[in-house]
Amino acid sequence: MIEQPTFATRPAFLGLTSSDPRAEYVIAGIPLDIGVTNRAGARSGPAAIRAASRMLAGNDHPHHWVSVDAMPIADIGDFAIALGDIPRSLALIEQQAAAVNHLLALGGEHGITLPLLRALAKRLDAPLGLVHFDAHADTWGENYGQVYSHGSVFFHAINEGLVDPHRMIQIGIRSPLPRETYDWTVGKGVTILSAQDVHEIGVAATAARIHEVVGHARATYLSFDIDCLDPGCAPGTGTPEIGGLASWQAQALMRRLGGIGFVGMDLVEVAPAYDVSEITALAGATMIWEYLALLRAA
Template sequence: MTLVPTFATPPGFLGLPLRDAGAIAIAGVPLDLGTTNRAGTRDGPAAIRRASRMLVDGSHPTTRVDPRALPLADVGDFTLALGDLQASLALIEQQAAQHEHLVALGGEHGISLPLLRALAKRVGGPLALVHFDAHLDTWPESFGQRFSHGQPFFHALEEGVVDPRRMIQIGIRSPVEPEIMDWTRSRGVTVLSALDVHDTSPAAVAAKVREVVGDAPAYLSFDIDALDPAFAPGTGTPEVGGLASWQMQAVLRRIGGLDFRGMDVVEVAPAYDVSEITALAAATVAWEYLCRAG
């Protein structure tokens, strides 16, 4: 690979050239039709790709994996239906089905539902889910709408594409109606609040993830607002009291070996970012995942 200054890294994720397919596909999903507060996540994929130039100077410091040596392809951005949320979700599912292992750069969190649908069909059954977020995203509706970035895991659980006994949510701390929390827990979902994470250690959190997921085929969904706004201000629904970026890294580095089949990192809204720190955090989530996958 030709060595260039960091600032001159090509615009694909980790400087990858755009091409149609790879064993692990990186795809942008620039959707923000279902956001309920600040819009702007349509610009997330481009910002994450640009920030990823900071991660091309060598291998991972602990796993010694250089993800650029993996069979990666940046396949560009998925096609969406302008102004039509339901049609966009259908298009996302169709395009995701074309890739065996997909790393999706969001976009709002609503993209997780079609990505999970496509992957569950591919593996032939429900998935385990490791979900980092400030919000449960298990509301049956938001402001009278059944599909937004607050519903993906309600539908995923109702449709059986996620096994609730194999689902763990990490970093939860937003205001929530008690019946929504009760419904989520009653299905068998494990919920770790941000305070739970702060009161224990990354090693303990990772051990709980391993206990819940077991050997099931798994999916990682990382909403960047799982991080405290001090570390990720560039998002549409920031919530104080979140995880620090080092906690995120420490947990992700301890869950290698799980049978992950895909992931997304979502809700980066660069118009509200400061010095690219949110976009860099999101790029680092994907990089840590790829280094673990290697």
């Protein structure tokens, strides 16, 4: 077989050739961004993440020393959505997510996480733990009169019993938000570590706190909003906030999450129209790659 150079890698995640929806791990794009409150464009995120992932294909992970490419993974393309219709799109996403095994979703806006959690919670018949990287708490109720948006995801997830808020931790939170929203979130039992907290206590202590909150025995979901990273590391997103995590901090945290019972992941809010030299898309692709390496090394 003739090996292709990096720039000629097949335009699937890591250049995957399998598109079998029955694979043990399934990559799917979800190009929904009609619930964003600032800059649109995350609908183009899946394609950008796939293109940037070519830099990660074909070699072993330099920390875990495993081959992600050798895992039983398929890239099944993008989920269907209903143009201009948020509730119908959420229903379609849930239906499609229910039909696959361990899903790694490429967003798209953060609103896609709600139907993914609905599908998982139904399948497992139990609320999930949640590790949530983000600049925003996403626990607003209505945003600008809209019941569903990318800022209300976890308000609904908590109220619907999809996640156990006492096993939910948010990392990197730093945006302006109403005090009542913050108080509601922590009042439900959610642990919040701001970006400043992470900078001050360090990566090791942050990872230890994540393990303490979610535990190891029960199912846990990972949701990574790329705006968790500082705009200097990830400018290509719709709602950037200064003072965020550096890409090395996020990568180091991901490498310390072994032993947690992860059952799915999403990487959201990559908006390539605002990116510079693919650095945001590459950061997003790398976090997914780190997650897969974590599973492979377990």
